[in-house]
Amino acid sequence: MRLNKYRLIHLVKSGHLGAKMAHTLLKKPDRLIGLILLGNNFINIFASSIATILALRLYGESGIAIAAGLLTFIILIFSEVAPKTWAASHPERLAFFASIIYTPLLKLLYPLVWVINTLSNLLLRMVGIHVQHDTDTHLHHDELRTVVTEAGNLIPDEHKGMLLGILDLQQATVEDIMTPINDIHGVDLDDDIDDIKKQLLNASYSNLPVFSTNMDSIQGFLRTKDILQLANSGDFSHQQLLDIKQPPYFIPNNTSLYKQLINFQQNKQRFAFVVNEYGSILGLITLQDLLEEVIGEFTTDFSDSSPDIQKKADGSILVSGNITIRELNRSMGWKLPTNGPKTLNGLIIEYLESIPEQGTSLKLYKHSVEIVLTEDNAVKLAKFQSS
Known part of the structure; x- marks a missing residue:
């Protein structure tokens, strides 16, 4: 009963004889328990009878109490506590060997075991308990997370993070990790062509959205490699940009990260x-955003590389209000709630139930926060004090 069922299944698939027998026995635990208790109780009662007879012959009726006390001590130490404690610490060593004995013994004593189990199950049904052999042993999402986090040194820390990231893909949506519309850098086709060319040649992104007047009128997006070819050809105009732009790909905001990863692959x-x-x-x-949910940030020193999180010399941390809660939690190792607002700005506003003024201080889920900049009815910059 102490066997690790997942390791047992692995050994069964590997062809281990003792594991196969143990796995077969555990499919019907009532029969296994009936067999073990049948033998256990038979031996204990037989030993008690023999001890009583010997005590009567040697010491008369007064010897019965001595025999009972001595036999209880012997059985308790040598037949119960010591062997079962050892077995609980080394379940495989005992179970695989014992299963080789139990398997033929169960076949031999099956009629007797069947009678015992039938009467036992009948009694349980009379009190409203129904025995089920094939119970659902599948792990749920939260249980899988516990298995990974409690694996100790069996799983390296970096692998734990990846496994937990994969498990969370089904729970989070694209809205949780998207770049908000206010932070999107794109090309406005209403701008002068020379300004657009300069913007494109200096862009640090591999893809740039194309729109007219505002981001709601998306025309598509431009790829950096196409822009460079067009710029080198000397034929650079608004129409040329429209000709090489890629069609926009739209997705609903409630799409799970796992589903979107599959959609990216299929499309x-x-x-x-x-x-x-x-x-x-x-x-x-982007696909990179999804991959970072699994393998982590592609850059490790957020204080130097991330524009949304900047660590100061005094230990405080300046954080952009537009950063997503998931990214902030992942970068800082925090546990801010992710089942509500998606950004730090939204979380602060929901917590205060108002738009804070510059200089406002608050305790945000055990973190001391000062509002550094508020603009356009939103928190643009917040400072977290070192804890």
């Missing part, structure tokens, strides 16, 4: 615009 896409139920653009998400 051969790396770049998608997130829209709500009214068709308004909320933000964008």
